[in-house]
Amino acid sequence: MKLVKTAKEMQGMANQSRKNGEIICLVPTMGALHDGHVGLITEAKKRADVTVVSIFINPTQFGRNEDLNNYPMNLDTDLAKIDDLRVDVVFNPDIGEIYPESFQTYVVVEELQGFLCGIFRPGHFRGVATVVLKLFNIVKPHIALFGEKDYQQLKIIQRMVNDLNLEVEIVGFPTVRDENGLALSSRNAYLSAEERIRAASISRALCEIKKVFDTGIRRANTIIEAGEKKLKDVGIENIDYLEICDPETLRPKELAEDGDLVAVAVRLGAARLIDNTLL
């Protein structure tokens, strides 16, 4: 495994790999790797000649009152995990390498960012789109993998790739869950043992919504209420959203249909947790 710190070195390696006809797969991460990341990396390795994992806690995707300064970080543990997986390259730049002084160029996917997490985290997806575009230009992947837990992020990146004529195949990878159904997230580290058990109700709420939908009920409000009850039953009162949306435009729907997205974000203790499923 090669550890690369500068954009220039990474681009040089990428150009050489491309010249050799090798397929480059990128798994972008902010570190604090869990089994969801392991799934992404394992999938990347199946598709790649050269697998690159980036580790970069991207400041521009955090709001002022968010958890940038507390975000879990353990580079040595991450590198050991990645080494076990026999990844070819880890790209781990410093902040100044990605955002030099006088940096001022941002990418905005205007409509898709106006829903769900975009409402509660203004500027978040601008930061995500910008850093992902930069990573694509630095790592030059043929394929990049993203977790489906971050559904809105996945859609925004797919849209950006289409709109900007990037020749990168975007692959979504199913959410990995713990034994209670809680979607794995680096932010689960903020939960106490007791909160972690209650947090399992987030995915239960999604299951309940699916169940109600499967009985034939179509009014979104009615279906959502059943899910909300599951959250409130365990004292999760701080719900940013629990919505049924069009899976492509992310617009909220009044009547649910097969294939619609159910997306949820709650605050529990020090964590903001998201999850989703498709009807």
Add this chain to the structure above:
Amino acid sequence: MKLVKTAKEMQGMANQSRKNGEIICLVPTMGALHDGHVGLITEAKKRADVTVVSIFINPTQFGRNEDLNNYPMNLDTDLAKIDDLRVDVVFNPDIGEIYPESFQTYVVVEELQGFLCGIFRPGHFRGVATVVLKLFNIVKPHIALFGEKDYQQLKIIQRMVNDLNLEVEIVGFPTVRDENGLALSSRNAYLSAEERIRAASISRALCEIKKVFDTGIRRANTIIEAGEKKLKDVGIENIDYLEICDPETLRPKELAEDGDLVAVAVRLGAARLIDNTLL
């Protein structure tokens, strides 16, 4: 000369050229080619194995009350000129090819767009940066050439290239002028013969400013007044700006220094005309 209409075909050709180790030079244009464009293309040919000229009137860089619908267009004349210059490829996509339905991703160079033309043409440079990034991703040039007449555009594109880690060398090409010193522009076509003669005072105003600066005067306001007089003498009253700025940040200056930018934009008849020089 090959005429290419789709992004996919252009990308295929660019990928093949790169595989062959050929240097691709791009000259992006909105058509209505004049001797300024000829200069850019001639310079591109010196540096390239494959020279690509794009012709695309980019709607996202026009404001609502601007001249999108009147912008001069004469594809046959343009293609004949380009053919004479023995250009390899003309990329001339339709609007729907560049901006498909549901297009919504824009690139913004935030600080540099806050000065000069950016104030008078809100959204203009967002449109420019977006289409240039798309053209870079489609044509995959090693080198791209831009006229120095559009100084702010050149700086914004250079900033975008650095900020987004694009491996494209941006080359500025000196402004080409008519026999009276008027900077060549497709928009000069809007001028009557009489207006065209008066428009020559724009570059005379810049020369006058240089002259005053060379006498040792440093107060920007004093220097600018001398230039303004040249414009008003020929009845050019509609001055968007006539400013001395930092050549990198574009911030207006109170005291002029060697190397500073003098930039001007005026409205004359149906045309908005810009020009600039360095002290």
